Structure formats: C-alpha cells, structure tokens
Amino acid sequence: MNTGRIVRLAERDRVEVQFFLDGEMRYALAGDTVLTAMLAPGHALRKSEFGPEPRAGFCLMGACQDCWVWQEAGPRLRACSTPVTGGMRLRTTAPESWP
Amino acid sequence: MSEASSQKVVIVGAGPAGIRAAATLIEAGLHPVVIDEGHRAGGQIYRRPPDGFVRTPGQLYGSEAAKARALHACFDKLVEAGRLTYFARSSVIAVHDRRLHVLEEGCLHVIGYDRLILATGASDRIAPVPGWQNAGVYSLGAAQIALKAQGVALGRRIVLIGSGPLLTLVGAQLLKAGAAVTAVLDTSSWRRQMRGFPGLAARPIVALRGLALRARLGGRYHAGVTVECIEADASCVTAMRWRDPGGRQRITPCDTVGMGWHLRAETHLADLVGCAFAYDEQWQQWLPQTDAMGRAGNGVYLAGDGARLIGADGAEIAGRLAAMACLTDLGHAASPVQADLRKLARLKRFACGLACAFPWPAEMVRTMPDDAIVCRCENITAAAVRDGADFGGGEANRVKSLSRAGMGRCQGRYCHLAAVELVAAQSGCASRDVGRFRGQAPVRPAPVGAFLRED
Numbered sequence: 088m089n090t091g092r093i094v095r096l097a098e099r100d101r102v103e104v105q106f107f108l109d110g111e112m113r114y115a116l117a118g119d120t121v122l123t124a125m126l127a128p129g130h131a132l133r134k135s136e137f138g139p140e141p142r143a144g145f146c147l148m149g150a151c152q153d154c155w156v157w158q159e160a161g162p163r164l165r166a167c168s169t170p171v172t173g174g175m176r177l178r179t180t181a182p183e184s185w186p
Numbered sequence: 187m188s189e190a191s192s193q194k195v196v197i198v199g200a201g202p203a204g205i206r207a208a209a210t211l212i213e214a215g216l217h218p219v220v221i222d223e224g225h226r227a228g229g230q231i232y233r234r235p236p237d238g239f240v241r242t243p244g245q246l247y248g249s250e251a252a253k254a255r256a257l258h259a260c261f262d263k264l265v266e267a268g269r270l271t272y273f274a275r276s277s278v279i280a281v282h283d284r285r286l287h288v289l290e291e292g293c294l295h296v297i298g299y300d301r302l303i304l305a306t307g308a309s310d311r312i313a314p315v316p317g318w319q320n321a322g323v324y325s326l327g328a329a330q331i332a333l334k335a336q337g338v339a340l341g342r343r344i345v346l347i348g349s350g351p352l353l354t355l356v357g358a359q360l361l362k363a364g365a366a367v368t369a370v371l372d373t374s375s376w377r378r379q380m381r382g383f384p385g386l387a388a389r390p391i392v393a394l395r396g397l398a399l400r401a402r403l404g405g406r407y408h409a410g411v412t413v414e415c416i417e418a419d420a421s422c423v424t425a426m427r428w429r430d431p432g433g434r435q436r437i438t439p440c441d442t443v444g445m446g447w448h449l450r451a452e453t454h455l456a457d458l459v460g461c462a463f464a465y466d467e468q469w470q471q472w473l474p475q476t477d478a479m480g481r482a483g484n485g486v487y488l489a490g491d492g493a494r495l496i497g498a499d500g501a502e503i504a505g506r507l508a509a510m511a512c513l514t515d516l517g518h519a520a521s522p523v524q525a526d527l528r529k530l531a532r533l534k535r536f537a538c539g540l541a542c543a544f545p546w547p548a549e550m551v552r553t554m555p556d557d558a559i560v561c562r563c564e565n566i567t568a569a570a571v572r573d574g575a576d577f578g579g580g581e582a583n584r585v586k587s588l589s590r591a592g593m594g595r596c597q598g599r600y601c602h603l604a605a606v607e608l609v610a611a612q613s614g615c616a617s618r619d620v621g622r623f624r625g626q627a628p629v630r631p632a633p634v635g636a637f638l639r640e641d
Contacts, residue, residue: 092322092340092342093339094338094339094365096333096338096364097337097363098241098337117238118236118237118239120335120336123332127338130321130421135319135565137564138319139420140320141421143422145324145325145328145562146309146325147324147332148328148331149630150309151599153562153563155595162292162635168223168225170225
C-alpha cells in the first residue's frame with residue numbers, strides 16, 4: 088500500500104521495476120521518474136545543505152535543481168527528469184567516498 | 187546547395203514556438219538543428235508522458251488536444267524524415283562566439299550556428315512565502331507536470347496559492363483527475379480581476395472557458411486573499427495560513443502547496459547572447475527586446491514565452507514569424523506575414539488583460555518578514571538581501587554578490603524577481619531602477635567531468 092506523498096491517479100497498469108534506495112530494495116512503475124519512484128513511498132528526496140528541512144523537489148522541469156539525489160557510483164541526477172530504471176542504485180545522501 | 191541552405195540555423199527549445207520555427211525553416215528547404223531539454227518534443231504545455239502511458243490527448247490536454255496532437259505529429263514526422271537534427275534531453279549551458287555549449291547526458295558538445303532561434307519558454311513566476319523552503323511546496327507548473335507526465339498528484343491534501351490562469355487551470359485539472367484540492371487561494375481580488383476585462387475580451391471563448399474552470403473549483407476558490415505562511419513540521423508541510431478579504435485568519439491543513447503568480451520568461455540564453463533587455467511595466471519583469479517578427483539582432487531571433495508571455499497559441503505564431511524573419515535575412519523571398527502579425531496582436535491584447543488581472547504581488551514581497559527565505563537554493567533570508575541593499579546600495583548585482591541571492595543552483599530563476607523587489611523596497615525606489623541579475627554561464631549546473639570529456 089502506498090503511504091507516501093505521491094498519489095497515483097492514472098496510468099496504474101504498468102510493469103513494476105526494482106531499484107535500490109539507500110541500499111534497500113524498492114518498487115516503482117516503468118515510466119516513473121526517480122522523483123515519483125522515491126516519493127510514492129516517501130515524503131522527501133534529500134536534506135537541504137543550508138537548513139534543517141528536507142526537500143522534495145519544487146519545479147519538476149529541471150530548472151530549480153531542488154531534486155538532486157546521488158547515485159551510489161557518485162554522480163548526482165535530477166530526480167524530476169530522470170526515468171527510474173531497473174536496478175538503479177540511489178542515495179539520499181552523498182556517498183562517503185564522495186570528495 | 188544555395189547559400190541560404192548552407193547556413194546553419196539552430197533552434198533551442200521544442201515547444202510550440204520551436205516546433206513551428208523548425209517546420210517553417212524546413213518548408214523553405216533548410217535543415218535546422220533543434221536542441222531541447224525534454225525527453226520528447228512538445229515543451230511544457232504540450233508535454234508528453236513516457237512511452238507506455240495510455241491516456242489520450244483528450245484526457246491530457248482537454249480543449250487543447252487537437253493543437254497538441256498536430257504539433258507532436260508535425261515534429262515527429264520531420265524527425266522521422268530526417269529533415270532536422272534533433273538533440274533531446276540536451277541543455278544549452280553557454281553561448282559564446284556563435285557556438286553553443288550543449289550538455290547531453292553528462293557530455294559536453296559544441297555546436298556552431300549562423301542563426302539562432304531561442305524558444306526557451308517560461309516557468310512559474312514565484313513570490314516567496316514564509317515557509318516555502320519546506321518539503322511539499324511546489325510550483326503550480328510542477329503540480330501540472332506531475333499530473334500530465336506521470337499521472338500523479340504530489341500530495342494527499344493540496345492547497346494552491348498565487349494568481350494567474352494556471353492557478354485555476356491546475357486546480358480544475360487536479361480535481362477532475364481525483365486529487366484532493368482543499369483550497370485555491372488567489373491574491374488578486376475580484377475587483378482587480380475585472381480590470382483585466384477589456385484585454386480578456388479579445389478572446390471571449392478562452393475567457394469563458396477560464397470562468398467555467400473557475401466554477402468547477404466551487405467554494406474552494408477565494409479571491410483577494412492575503413497569504414501569510416506555510417506551516418511545516420520536521421518532515422513536511424502541515425498547513426497554509428492565510429487571511430480572507432475580510433481579514434479573518436484561516437488555517438487550511440494540507441501536506442502540499444502549489445504556488446505561482448503567472449509566468450516568468452526564461453531569458454538566460456538571450457542574456458548570454460547579448461540581447462538588449464528592458465523593464466516591462468505590464469509584466470513586471472525584464473524582457474529581451476525584439477522587433478515585431480522576433481529579431482533581436484546579431485543573427486538571433488526570439489519566439490514564444492521566452493520573449494513575450496502570450497501563451498501557447500501565440501508561441502506557435504511567434505515561432506513561425508521568427509523563422510520567416512530568419513529566412514528573409516538569409517535572402518529567401520519574404521512570405522506574407524500580415525495575417526500572423528494581426529493574430530499575434532490580438533493574442534497580446536488578451537495576454538495584457540491577464541497580466542493586469544493577475545498581478546505580481548509586489549506589496550507582499552516588499553513587506554515579507556526578515557526571517558523568511560528568499561533564495562530557496564541556499565536558504566538566504568529577506569534580512570540578508572535587505573542588509574545587502576543597505577550595504578551595497580540599490581543595485582541588483584551588487585546585492586547578489588553580497589547576499590548570494592541569485593547565485594544558487596537555480597541561477598536566480600525563482601528568487602530573482604523577489605530579490606530585486608526587496609532591494610528596490612529597501613532603497614526606496616521602483617523595481618526597474620535597481621536593474622536585473624546578469625545571466626551567467628553555465629545556465630544549468632554541469633558536472634566537472636563534462637568539461638574533461640568535452641569533444
């Protein structure tokens with residue numbers, strides 16, 4: 088059961104894809120953006136570096152950069168405009184080895 | 187190959203303006219390059235969901251479905267026929283010396299041009315509201331994109347605030363799709379909205395359609411409200427605090443707020459390429475200057491909402507006109523443009539009606555509390571911007587350097603107008619008198635690795 092921020096109103100008949108968030112396996116639907124995939128079960132994407140509050144994206148059109156999340160390999164991506172793919176490994180915080 | 191067709195024309199943006207510009211150039215025998223940030227052409231208003239989604243254009247675009255379908259088909263056919271070179275998911279991050287620096291999947295390319303058509307569109311014009319830095323606050327455009335491109339609502343109890351046609355439209359679309367919208371709060375009063383009437387009468391059917399959408403909001407819609415603050419706990423938004431026109435305080439519980447005060451033209455690239463800008467009193471923002479066809483000089487043409495906020499129908503016409511201007515300048519025989527110019531003038535009258543009916547909330551911004559956040563990227567407060575103005579004087583870029591407002595990763599897209607308004611208020615002058623933040627490359631964040639791999 089979906090208990091997060093996102094409410095799915097349409098397009099619910101899609102195949103499931105698996106991804107990993109902070110090491111835990113999660114499920115999304117094919118065609119979901121990373122933002123949709125993360126906020127379906129959750130309420131935020133990351134912590135703000137400049138304040139106490141968590142962040143969950145703002146513009147959804149690649150302009151505000153509020154939705155940056157990390158991949159385990161290091162590079163960041165914009166959750167709003169990146170489709171989730173099977174086996175994707177994401178983090179809500181910077182990898183420890185990150186410079 | 188004639189001289190004209192050997193000229194390289196690059197179009198940035200594949201929304202209604204970019205698509206029509208491309209089609210017009212191709213009709214004349216050119217092979218343009220189109221660079222777009224979207225996964226598929228269409229822009230924001232006619233954004234398409236990913237493959238495998240099943241809603242029809244009628245369900246996605248409502249009364250505008252036929253236009254959306256025609257634009258998508260037009261562009262897809264041209265791509266399929268190899269009549270243009272199309273870079274999707276690609277951002278132009280810098281322009282220099284007739285060369286565009288394009289970021290695509292973490293790699294940087296350089297693409298030269300002889301003529302450049304910028305059709306970069308617009309985004310929500312945001313006025314900061316205390317608490318807007320919390321998780322669960324989105325732009326109105328974001329709420330619409332989530333619904334259109336993903337089939338989702340961004341929250342379980344949604345309050346929409348701001349002013350402009352998108353406020354009503356997004357509210358009605360969310361309700362129709364089954365989302366729980368509990369309040370739609372318009373800072374423009376009914377009386378103020380009536381002042382836009384003479385302009386809005388230029389497109390009576392569109393205006394009536396807007397009123398019909400407004401009627402669907404029922405008692406959720408309130409005009410002339412004062413927005414006070416967005417309340418939140420440690421994890422997300424919990425309520426919207428506002429005052430009704432009678433001054434009574436109201437608290438509406440919610441987990442999501444969508445906000446926006448009409449639109450802001452996306453002008454970073456026009457700035458980098460050297461277009462002249464002027465403060466537009468009607469739109470209360472700085473806009474790049476062009477002639478009636480969209481010529482900005484120096485081989486650059488502007489079309490669509492990135493130049494003038496006249497909406498999607500106007501963008502299609504402006505895209506066509508900019509391409510015609512470009513063709514004329516390349517020595518092609520001029521096509522008749524009078525009919526298009528007349529249509530555009532009517533759409534502009536309507537757009538001016540909207541601007542008048544749904545104004546930028548200057549007073550709300552000028553009087554925002556000191557501890558409220560202006561720059562959401564780096565949590566820079568109104569006090570920091572005011573201090574910058576006290577110390578550096580009433581000049582936008584000096585205050586930008588002192589306070590860092592406008593230097594975050596959104597490059598000032600969402601704080602620029604508010605920061606400038608605060609600087610003006612603190613210096614006791616009008617917004618136009620303090621100037622505007624200069625655009626800086628890269629206009630989108632680029633990973634250092636992209637520069638190491640540059641081809």
